[in-house]
Amino acid sequence: MRKVLVVFAHAAPQRSRVNRRLRDAARGVPGVELVDLYESYPDFYIDVAAEQENLADAAALVLLHPIQWYGMPSLLKEWVDAVLTPGWAYGAGATALAGKRFWLAASTGSPAEAYAPDAAHGHPFAAFLPPYRQIAALCGMEWLAPHILHGAHHASEETLDAHIDTFVARLGALTSA
Ligand SMILES: Cc1cc2nc3c(=O)[nH]c(=O)nc-3n(C[C@H](O)[C@H](O)[C@H](O)COP(=O)(O)O)c2cc1C
Incomplete structure (x- = not known):
């Protein structure tokens, strides 16, 4: 089984619906290790060595x-x-994440329709993904199609359940791929 590292960030998880x-579902998937950033580092002082070690042996x-x-x-x-440092994550000779x-x-929070040229956010949602894509690319990582839930506040319980089920299934696949 291959280790999958989930880095979770939510500043107010007590108010989170999604x-x-x-x-919580990710924590139950064998092979998945989850770091809850706001729980671990409320002072924003990240243990870089520990995080790099944790990431280094994840697939x-x-x-x-x-x-x-x-x-x-x-x-x-x-x-x-802090964690994706030059010489380790990217740059000459860096292979840690390759x-x-x-x-x-x-x-x-907004529904999918709000992400369009003539709507509130002015662009399709994919237009906001290049920084993520390029972080992956610069570090030699393989980009996978994102798992996005739009309209989080008003998604039905059925939609939410299905979204979580797909997430768990894809996480499980990552541990065995
Ligand atoms: C500071 C802040 C900024 C936000 N910016 C956006 C945004 O740019 N686009 C958007 O669709 N929703 C935005 N939202 C809404 C959140 O994405 C939404 O509350 C969240 O996805 C719901 O997930 P949760 O139930 O786990 O909290 C923002 C929320 C906060 C608190």
Whole structure:
């Protein structure tokens, strides 16, 4: 079985409807190790050596979070800034992450229709993904199609259950792929 590292970031999980359930479901998947960033690092002081060691022997990196201002929550950005160092994650001679898979699992408050040229967010949702894609590319990681739930606040229980089931199934596949 291959290790899959899920890096979870939610600043207020007690108010979460979607990501908290995804986090809890991920914790139950054999082979998955989950880091809850806001729980582990409430002071934003990330243990870089520990995080790099944890990531080094994973076959896949999964980022799990709500979309905030078209991107990742600030502590996850801090994790990326601090952990994916030059010479280790990317750059000359860096191979630590090469060949690992990169999977984004995220939710938006707005419905899918709000992500269009003539709607509130002005662009299709995919237009906000290049920074994630390029982080993966620069580190030599394999990009997997993201798992996105739009309209998180109003998604039906059935939609939510199906979203979680798919997430769990794909996580399980990553541990055996
Ligand atoms: C600071 C902040 C910024 C947000 N920015 C966006 C955004 O850019 N686009 C969007 O669709 N939703 C945005 N949202 C809504 C969240 O994505 C939404 O609440 C979340 O996906 C719901 O997941 P949860 O139930 O796990 O909290 C934002 C929420 C917060 C708190």
